[in-house]
Amino acid sequence: MRKIRNLMFAGIAAVSLTACAGGAGTQETAETQEASAAETQEASAAETQEASAAETQEVSVVGDTAGSYTVTDVRGEKITFDAEPQRVVTVEKPLPSIYYAIEGATDNIVGCNPSSIKAYEESVLRFMYPQLENAATDWCNTDSTVNLEELLKLQPDVVFIYSTDEQEIEKMESAGLKVVALRSAELDSVKENLQIMAAVCQEEERGEELVRLIDEQIAEVTSRLDGVAEEDKPSVIEFYSDMNVSVSQYDHWMVPSGAHNPASGLTGKKTEVDMEQILLWNPEIIYIGNHSDLMPSDLLENKQEGRDWSVVSAVANKQVYKIPIGAYRWDPAGVETPLMVKWAAKIQYPEIFADMDMEQEVKDFFEIVYQYELTDEQVSEILDNRQQ
Incomplete structure (x- = not known):
């Protein structure tokens, strides 16, 4: 049995987007997260x-x-x-x-x-x-x-x-x-x-280290988005299945990645909507979850009978994405939520995260968390193979 006693914290520095500089930076990140949570x-x-x-x-x-x-x-x-x-x-x-x-x-x-x-x-x-x-x-x-x-x-x-x-x-x-x-x-x-x-x-120490890693990696993203005003956040929806959209089901990644979810004012964790509602929201980015059989091409190529997706902003601008699967599905809360947050943030704010290499982020994360070295082909399977 392989026993993992300690995380390679030297490796964490390699995957960090920004270094946390002193107590003031830590306090600022915490305040950002608290403010974001309060709003949502x-x-x-x-x-x-x-x-x-x-x-x-x-x-x-x-x-x-x-x-x-x-x-x-x-x-x-x-x-x-x-x-x-x-x-x-x-x-x-x-x-x-x-x-x-x-x-x-x-x-x-x-x-x-x-x-x-x-x-x-x-x-x-x-x-x-x-x-x-x-x-x-x-x-x-x-x-x-x-x-x-x-x-x-x-x-x-x-x-x-x-x-x-x-x-x-x-x-x-x-x-x-x-x-x-x-x-x-x-x-x-x-x-x-x-x-x-x-x-x-x-393996109590291992559990504590994994929890710290999750918090630190998400904070790397939220600290960069600290100056983004609420009205400047992109309008984003996730389809849980067909026309079933997330209301608060996926706040754990939507909020820290800087997404504005127009469905957040509805009740429940997720809810069924019709095409009229989608057109009213006119989202800038659409994510398709892993419990849905839909693929980006279904919307981008207007394959669904009775629904005209071509007039929706996300479709017109080819901003439709299938959420990746790493060691497990990325959209539910899990060990790989930091990767989901980073991946979404890079899509939503390409200029702010222009220096972030998602392929390397995934490789480094898997090596630290799972102590497994992914091949380039496996990284491509995670990030690219489902975007058709």
């Missing part, structure tokens, strides 16, 4: 994130007797392990890539969500983590419903699942399985999950 989120959402951040700092590992240790999950439940789990099951879609960032390419994941394998087959993770192909998927549906009988056959030492799947958690715990509940959706939740999963793997 309701007070209740801010309170939720603050609570989540506080909980993230409270992730604890308590050593017990004879090498055993106890980890506290997001429910406040304490789970005791006699040794580091060797047979791991991940119920939720993005978790294999998070586990990989902590532990590297091991045989430990014996079961995962079928959608995790679909993303794996579409991503460079298939080169990085070939062992994942052997993980069983017949014990779980894509909606995270667990077939307990099939799961028990895998004899897992631990099962990672989101705390919102309460019925599945109760079912598994009643069968005597060790279940570690994680938090879903937000970037703060991803950082908390990193620390909890790292604690289970007895």
Whole structure:
């Protein structure tokens, strides 16, 4: 098993867009992020994130007797392990890539969500983590419903699942399985999950380093956009699927990348809209998410019957992009959110980020986070192959 004890912080300097110069620069970046968050989120959402951040700092590992240790999950439940789990099951879609960032390419994941394998087959993770192909998927549906009988056959030492799947958690715990509940959706939740999963793997320092890296790399972008007025931000929408657009679902990358989302005034995390609404918004940039079968050519070549995309600014100016897949999909909050933020910022502000080489950014990030050296062809697969 490959153990990763420390991030190569010398490498972080190589991927930095700008160096943080002293406490004043750090304070300025923090103020920028706070102001941006205040403009895009309701007070209740801010309170939720603050609570989540506080909980993230409270992730604890308590050593017990004879090498055993106890980890506290997001429910406040304490789970005791006699040794580091060797047979791991991940119920939720993005978790294999998070586990990989902590532990590297091991045989430990014996079961995962079928959608995790679909993303794996579409991503460079298939080169990085070939062992994942052997993980069983017949014990779980894509909606995270667990077939307990099939799961028990895998004899897992631990099962990672989101705390919102309460019925599945109760079912598994009643069968005597060790279940570690994680938090879903937000970037703060991803950082908390990193620390909890790292604690289970007895790699607490690794988890803390990954969290710091995520924050630092996103701050590199927000610090450059500090002087951009709200009215000067480009109008941007993301299609989650067909005509289903993000309202607040992807604020974790839209806000720090300096995007103005005209759908942000609507209710919910995402919502269905019609062509009339798109024409009213007339977005300057359109991103197509990874849960959508649409490709840029569908809009750029006006392939959809009954919809005239040619009059939309983003289409007329060929500013339609399919969001990349790295080790996992970039649009949901995840380990690679800093790359999503940088990629979008370079599209939205080509002059400000003219010196940013996304190919090198991706290579450096993967080497630091996954300790994997991408080939030029693999980088092209991430950034270019889906832009047709």
